Amino acid sequence: MSFASCSKHNQVLKSTDNEYKYNTAMYYYGQKDYNRALQLFDVLQSAYRGKPQGEEIAYCTAECYYKMKDYNVASHYYKRYVVNYPFAKNVESALFRSACCYYLESPSMELDQEDSYVAIKEFQSFIDLYPQSVYVDSANKLIDTLKYKIIEKDFNTCMLYYKMEEFQAAITSFERFLKENPTTIHREEIVNYMVLTYAKYAEKSVFEKQRERYELALEKYNTLSYMYPDSKYITELEPTVEKIRTELSNIKTK
DSSP: OOHHHHHHHHHHHHOSOHHHHHHHHHHHHHTTOHHHHHHHHHHHTTTTTTSHHHHHHHHHHHHHHHHTTOHHHHHHHHHHHHHHOTTSTTHHHHHHHHHHHHHHHOOOTTSOOHHHHHHHHHHHHHHHHOTTOTTHHHHHHHHHHHHHHHHHHHHHHHHHHHHTTOHHHHHHHHHHHHHHOTTOTTHHHHHHHHHHHHHHHHHTSOHHHHHHHHHHHHHHHHHHHHHOTTOHHHHHTHHHHHHHHHHHHHHHTO
16 A cells, blocks of 8 residues: 555545544445454444445445455344345345355364354255245355265264274264264275274273174174175174174074
């Protein structure tokens, strides 16, 4: 920003002509100079509260923060706009944008997914409120993306327990995951890992617990064979299953 430009902007800020300030703010906004637009919007909000210009200022304030990628602040201003101007023309857009802010703040899948859950809730509330909105398809697609991320995080957690040989935690996590995600693409893979988990768990268990856990491993193997007769895991598990049967035979003769 040049010295002359700064000087002119400071003159606008000091001006007592609110209409001049408003028109200049909207010019800045149209030129994507969001920082200077926000400075003027901030000083104009009280002067135009409850008026058509106030509605425009409130919405454009939220839009400035959104376009500057300050999504937490943008969401706050979108929601404030809806509260202060519930019958305004941009309420529908503001609610959708507010939900998008949470989506855009949603972190990569290995991190906490609190914002993902909030975004799903916000998008669903929007869909319930505006079922015929042009934004519904986009909202549903974004919900699906968020759910996929959450599901993948949960699956990775299950696998982490398995790799750490936390067998009871792995089994509990696998069972919960399948219950919560009955149509998951990971079902076949998970059943395979449940066979391996029970087998390894049995191997490291006290004698009194071994038979039960080996039998559960076989039960999961039979489930895999029934549900996925062409699964690649059936062949891969053959050495494990043979060892399980040998161990069970030895246990029964003791």
